[in-house]
Amino acid sequence: MGVFTRAPREIPPDLTQAVALPINTPRALTAAAVRVKMNDKGELEAIKKRKSATAWQEEAWAYYDEIGEIKYAFMLEAAIMSRMDLYVAMSTTQSDPISPIDSMPSDVIDPAIVEMAH
Numbered sequence: 001m002g003v004f005t006r007a008p009r010e011i012p013p014d015l016t017q018a019v020a021l022p023i024n025t026p027r028a029l030t031a032a033a034v035r036v037k038m039n040d041k042g043e044l045e046a047i048k049k050r051k052s053a054t055a056w057q058e059e060a061w062a063y064y065d066e067i068g069e070i071k072y073a074f075m076l077e078a079a080i081m082s083r084m085d086l087y088v089a090m091s092t093t094q095s096d097p098i099s100p101i102d103s104m105p106s107d108v109i110d111p112a113i114v115e116m117a118h
Helices: 041-051 055-067 069-083 111-117
Strands: none
Touching: 041 069
16 A cells, blocks of 8 residues: 555656555555364364475575575565665544644644654
């Protein structure tokens, strides 16, 4: 569920980064669920099998260790993701985009929330 857009019509010409959309912007969300019968031994065994590592997973880790290009790609992605800045943000109304709580006036947000965020 994305909160940002890079649609050219929604970004001012001088802005080169993602822009937060208003909270009430429609977003797609896909979910799935299945009912599990806890008294069915066959179903419980199937769940246990899914939890344990399978042969293909062990083979994938072996390729990760043996092929430098695969390891490089994952390490590069990890290095890039480690540069992300995470911050607490909120919106005061449904039609406003979210913004960091540090940039909000103190009369709009409860100081206890700011303290918890830090």
